[in-house]
Amino acid sequence: MSKPYKEFEPAWIKEAAPADSYRSIFRWGDPEFVKYPKEALYKLMKTTFKMTDDDFRQYAGDVGLDKVVLDAPSKMAQEHIDAFKKISGDENVSTADYDRLSVAYGKTAYDLFRIRERRFDSLPDVVIYPSTSEEIEKIVAYCTQHSIPLYVYGGGSSVTMGVEPVKGGVSLDMRRNFNKVINFNEIDQTITVQAGMSGPCLEETLQNAQKNFGAKRAYTCGHFPQSFEFSSVGGWVVTRGAGQNSTYYGTIADIVLSQKYATPRGRIVTSHYPREATGPNLNQIMMGGEGAFGVLTEVTLKVFRWMPENRHYFSYMFRDWQTAMNAGREMMQRECGYSSVFRLSDPEETSLMLKLYNVDETPLEPLLKMKGYKDMERCLFLGFTDGEKGFSDNVAKNIRKVAKQHGGMSLTAFVAKSWEKGRFTDPYLRDALMDFGIVTDTLECTVNWSNMAQVHDDVRKVCHALPDTIVTTHMSHCYPQGANLYFIFITKMNNSEEFRRYHTSILDAIQKSGAAISHHHGIGKMFAPWLEGSLGRNEYGVFRALKDYFDPGCNMNPGGTIGLDLREDEKKFLREDIK
Numbered sequence: 001m002s003k004p005y006k007e008f009e010p011a012w013i014k015e016a017a018p019a020d021s022y023r024s025i026f027r028w029g030d031p032e033f034v035k036y037p038k039e040a041l042y043k044l045m046k047t048t049f050k051m052t053d054d055d056f057r058q059y060a061g062d063v064g065l066d067k068v069v070l071d072a073p074s075k076m077a078q079e080h081i082d083a084f085k086k087i088s089g090d091e092n093v094s095t096a097d098y099d100r101l102s103v104a105y106g107k108t109a110y111d112l113f114r115i116r117e118r119r120f121d122s123l124p125d126v127v128i129y130p131s132t133s134e135e136i137e138k139i140v141a142y143c144t145q146h147s148i149p150l151y152v153y154g155g156g157s158s159v160t161m162g163v164e165p166v167k168g169g170v171s172l173d174m175r176r177n178f179n180k181v182i183n184f185n186e187i188d189q190t191i192t193v194q195a196g197m198s199g200p201c202l203e204e205t206l207q208n209a210q211k212n213f214g215a216k217r218a219y220t221c222g223h224f225p226q227s228f229e230f231s232s233v234g235g236w237v238v239t240r241g242a243g244q245n246s247t248y249y250g251t252i253a254d255i256v257l258s259q260k261y262a263t264p265r266g267r268i269v270t271s272h273y274p275r276e277a278t279g280p281n282l283n284q285i286m287m288g289g290e291g292a293f294g295v296l297t298e299v300t301l302k303v304f305r306w307m308p309e310n311r312h313y314f315s316y317m318f319r320d321w322q323t324a325m326n327a328g329r330e331m332m333q334r335e336c337g338y339s340s341v342f343r344l345s346d347p348e349e350t351s352l353m354l355k356l357y358n359v360d361e362t363p364l365e366p367l368l369k370m371k372g373y374k375d376m377e378r379c380l381f382l383g384f385t386d387g388e389k390g391f392s393d394n395v396a397k398n399i400r401k402v403a404k405q406h407g408g409m410s411l412t413a414f415v416a417k418s419w420e421k422g423r424f425t426d427p428y429l430r431d432a433l434m435d436f437g438i439v440t441d442t443l444e445c446t447v448n449w450s451n452m453a454q455v456h457d458d459v460r461k462v463c464h465a466l467p468d469t470i471v472t473t474h475m476s477h478c479y480p481q482g483a484n485l486y487f488i489f490i491t492k493m494n495n496s497e498e499f500r501r502y503h504t505s506i507l508d509a510i511q512k513s514g515a516a517i518s519h520h521h522g523i524g525k526m527f528a529p530w531l532e533g534s535l536g537r538n539e540y541g542v543f544r545a546l547k548d549y550f551d552p553g554c555n556m557n558p559g560g561t562i563g564l565d566l567r568e569d570e571k572k573f574l575r576e577d578i579k
Helices: 039-048 078-088 097-102 109-116 133-146 199-207 209-213 233-238 282-286 321-333 347-356 364-370 389-405 414-422 426-434 449-463 496-513 528-535 537-550
Strands: 126-128 150-153 170-173 181-185 190-194 256-263 266-269 295-302 313-318 341-345 379-384 438-448 470-475 482-492
Touching: 039 347, 078 126, 078 133, 097 126, 097 170, 109 426, 109 438, 109 496, 133 150, 133 170, 133 256, 133 295, 150 295, 181 209, 190 199, 199 209, 199 233, 233 295, 256 282, 313 321, 313 389, 313 414, 321 341, 321 379, 321 389, 321 449, 341 347, 341 414, 347 379, 347 470, 379 414, 426 438, 438 449, 438 496, 449 470, 449 482, 449 496, 482 496, 496 528, 528 537
Parallel strands: 126 170, 150 170
Antiparallel strands: 181 190, 190 295, 256 266, 256 295, 313 379, 341 379, 341 470, 438 482, 470 482
16 A cells, blocks of 8 residues: 555455455455555545445445355266266366355356355356366367356456356366467467467566577567456457457457357367458457357467557546546557557546545646646557557657647556556455455446447436446547447445346446447456347347357357347337347
8 A cells, every 4th residue: 555544544455365265265365465445545435335444344234354164065977076076177177165166156246245144046056177279179069968057267257247157057267277378479460379378478478588498579469458367368259358458469360360269069270361352250259158059178378479668658638528528539549550558538537536545645636727727638649659659659659749749748658567567456446446346346448439439428427327326437548439438436325136136227228329238358248148239130030040050959158148048128229229
């Protein structure tokens, strides 16, 4: 933390969660790392949510420090368990309580609430830790033959109920054994890895390519989602994810070169060429399937030269949201190259970020006030460039020029560097706040520049319909034609069903606004009711045809994934042109 508390400090849980506890499952990330709000943010929470110090002297509910014990024995027949042990080994097949719960939920607040409430809607009957693609192919074939539901757990950071085993069966946990490098090709600038490889492991491998592979230089994948530390390559691919540096490197859909799947129809391997005109692109067809067509086993990714010495950090303050959007659009349409990180915050997020990243404790705060950049009107823009030195210099120069033309005040590199330092650790704040009944979660969508302001207003209005709620918004994945809008809400809430109702109202608002209902989080089972209504019935029929081809028995990630086995009355059709 930046400074010790001067006054009352809440009873934040600062010790690591016991290894066999509920808390070790629902908390974010590294069990040894703890992050809680600094004093200024704590006081803001008290004011916003009409709470007092007394509300922070005791926890709002169960904080999950006790050992996981489930009153839900596995329903899997012993003959099937024995068959799986024959494929993967006795030590890699488990029906233990902790192992089953550890792969049951993702990381949306709905999941965290349910574990805290000891509400276990979904549990796999058996967890398997595969080691090779061939093992997974055998497991898929066996599950298909015996009509056993099959799910996959990669890094566990899903916020769409994407990994939830709603029909029991088998869950493949990729973390333990399925994380190896298959091939590194410096001539083509590619790396092939097993789908369970984590972001940090991949990046460490590439940045040490000279040592690991005898390469000429260090490399990067360029894919850094906020969940980077606890997400997997496979998860990125099957959800069509995006990293915080995607404005330059591209989303995962741009980075993937080839994929291998184990499907009920057999092994599927997509082409490894950078471009082809050989009919519809199978790489793109398979990405986004979220396990509904089969299990992703191996991925070949493009890699890029790692040149952090050429990086330029920047941060600017604009006077209002409309001016900031105009500046951002000009930067993206200027045709001078794109920065790596490109993040523009609206007024409410700007107010919070200045506290979160300690700008309020620097001379920049009084200087902003003196220059007339008013709180809850001003908008923070930050980022950094990557690439070859001349390219990086030119991008930074043009960003500076456009910012100046739109009245942007430079805040130096300080704010961007502060953001970078905390960008992967901010999710840890969720656990500390949730212990006292304060919930934070996110939703995001894609817009064009022409409807950005309207979508921003429409969705925020619904978010703010819940009294005493902080709602921040930023764009962080940008294109010449538009960007994503990323909404973060922080509110006081008591239980999982209250959260689900609120979350549903926001998804309704996003769809009614005309935006795409997800830019990079994916669909899973949580967003699935809106998907057919968002795309159109005829268009969605293509997905159904793919499901019928790959998995007619509906054994792959069943229970609503991308809406493929939802009943008609479970879907939400909000567009007038859907008949």
